Amino acid sequence: MNQSSPVLPGHEAPAVTPIHVAIVEDDLDFRDALVRALLAAPDMRLAGIAGSRAEGLALLQGPPVDVLLVDLGLPDGSGIDVIWAAAQQWPGCSIMVSTHFGDETHVMKSIEAGAAGYLLKDSSQAKIVSEIRSLASGGSPISPIIARQVLARFRPGAPADIGGSEPADNTPQPLSAREKEVLDLITKGFTAYEIARLMDLSHFTVRTFVRRIYAKLKVSSKAEAIYEARSRGLLER
Secondary structure, eight states: OOOOOOOOTTOOOOOOOOEEEEEEOOOHHHHHHHHHHHHHOTTEEEEEEESSHHHHHHHTTSOOOSEEEEOSEETTEEHHHHHHHHHHHOTTOEEEEEESOOSHHHHHHHHHHTOSEEEETTSOHHHHHHHHHHHHTTOOOBOHHHHHHHHHTTSTTOOSSOTTOOOOOOSOOOOOHHHHHHHHHHHTTOOHHHHHHHHTOOHHHHHHHHHHHHHHHTOSSHHHHHHHHHHTTOSOO
């Protein structure tokens, strides 16, 4: 019979960092069910609720969170405006869309605005809570039907301008001061957990910074990021 090993003094398991979540959602029934699911999750903390575009933008004036869940169809405007603003004001926050809109226009504009995940509301609240964990850990959860549209966007022969979006801008995106700081620590060999301690951030936030650094540098690995950053003169040789 297997028995759990005793925890030796000085080898205690590291404390779980709670995921702080804010919600921008006007559907009261859906929102209430989601709030109950979040409150029941031991690793989640509900940090804020907004029911409109205006309230969502006002929410961004407070302390940043790890994950922001945004509906697109708000009563006073588009949730995409909240996504744009959150990407600027909370650069370490991972943003996920939760909506009924599954068309290419909304999908591509949300991703361009800064969303890292896109779920349709046919997902259960338990599924969304699970995907919030995935997003906070560096993943990009996307409903299967939405993933098909995103993949179709890059197939040979696909239109360059889908849903009226702007043509792709190949101008290199500058790294923010915090992103440069994270990149510098990555270059020195620090892990995400070590960087989190050094910068007094959650490791979820650090993973978000890393994901954005990779996106801006158009790379997919640490080695590529360091090479590209040095090529652009972002790091000392």
